[in-house]
Amino acid sequence: MIRNVIIGLLAVAVIATGYWGFQEQQQSQILTVQAENSYQRAFHELAYHIDQIEDQLGATIAMNTRRQLTPSLAEVWRLTSLASEEIGQLPLGIVDLSKTEEFLHHLGTFSYKTSIRDLDKEPLTDEEYEKLEKLHDYSKTIKNDLRKTQAMTLKKDMRWLDLNKEFQAQDEPLDNAIVDGFRTMDEHVKGASEVEWGPGMVIRNDHEKKLEKRLEKRKITEEEAKEIALSYVDMEQATDVIVSETGDGLDMYSVIIDDPERQAHYYLDMTQQGGHPIWFLQERQINEQNMSLNEASNKAQEFLEEHDKENMQLVDSKQYDSIGVFEFVYLEDNVRVYPDRIKVEVALDEGDIIGYEAMSYLVNHHDRDLEEPELTADEARERLNPRLEVMEDHIALIQNDLGEEVLCYEFFGVINDETYRIYINAEDGEEEKVEKMQEAEPVYDFD
Secondary structure (H helix, E strand, O other): OHHHHHHHHHHHHHHHHHHHHHHHHHHHHHHHHHHHHHHHHHHHHHHHHHHHHHHHHHHHHOOOOHHHHHHHHHHHHHHHHHHHHHHHOOOOOOOOOHHHHHHHHHHHHHHHHHHOOOOOOOOOOHHHHHHHHHHHHHHHHHHHHHHHHHHHHHHHOOOHHHHHHHHHHOOOOOOOHHHHHHHHHHHHOHHHHHOOOOOOOOOOOHHHHHHHHHOOOOEOOHHHHHHHHHHHOOOOOOOEEEEEEOOOOOOEEEEEEEEOOOOEEEEEEEEOEOOOEEEEEEEOOOOOOOOOHHHHHHHHHHHHHHOOOOOEEEEEEEEEOOEEEEEEEEEEOOEEEEEEEEEEEEEOOOOOEEEEEOHHHHHHOOOOOOOOOOOOHHHHHOOOOOOOEEEEEEEEEEEOOOOOEEEEEEEEEEEOOEEEEEEEEOOOOOEEEEEEOOOOOOOOOOO
């Protein structure tokens, strides 16, 4: 009897295990199909949007009126944004597409700035039409390269997940039609960097160039970089610290620190000139929350003060599971200077700093001669949507869509239970920017 019961229980266990294994396999297959479909969608939409960019630029060359040119250039800007996003969604690993990304960025910025210009008063010049013709030629080249790659992937029934596995298996894929196609495309567009984009254009490496001008001339040594990095992660010494120089662009040190005591690793980049940390990240297991978001914000504020970042005001805080994310901006004469911002992440289990990002602060922070606003806060408030219930207001310096610093009144208000941040130009009362604020992230408990 007992033997039969045991046999029966074992049979049930085997069936249950088999069913569980089948369910796991089925779920894995579903996720695999979803991932492959996502990559395929991004790739084919990229090819489609590059096609549209080439068509739209071709049509723009033949236009001569503001009524036609303005929406056409705005459409080119929209399409370049979509194409850039889709490139970022593809698992291209170590394939260098910096020239293609730079071309799309330049093209989008040029199109946007030209589209918002009063083309009746400032029509396109002969030089700008020549520029559009060159951009059209480059976009045609990219389109043809992508179409060739697309045809090859369809003919050979190539899968993006296989490419992803190939990247993980070796540093340099040796023979792959997708990789070769994208590399060829990036090579063909290199000449676009020689296009004269004109004054005031925001370029991809503009941050690095501006930062290099602001930094001290003296370069720190690797040993000094190690000491600065250890002070930022609150360690006196570490058993394993690796300091290496970065490649192209701004001269920087990359630092990796092993912390066996906390079972953590730190990754940090800092400038060689002056030794200013740009960002760092602590990688460890974050446990159950033990402190409030307010307590964590105080930790972040103390951290900034300890590292000579004075007069920083907290302007935003969010919680993601057991991590607090805080945004600070520089406060000058009671004006919130948004270009000078720093983001700090705090672990809510132990209260230590696990993330820091200060590129915007380092690039933009300098002595300013802030002017008095032409409008009063009440006059600026009159320019708001009358349906907005204003909760608070501040005076703030922001960067507009052209990258120019503009003094504004900052209003936080509510419409239909949604919170908005609206900037009104303090000089002419124009609505500079409207942002819908994100809701607080829910903290899920699966216990």
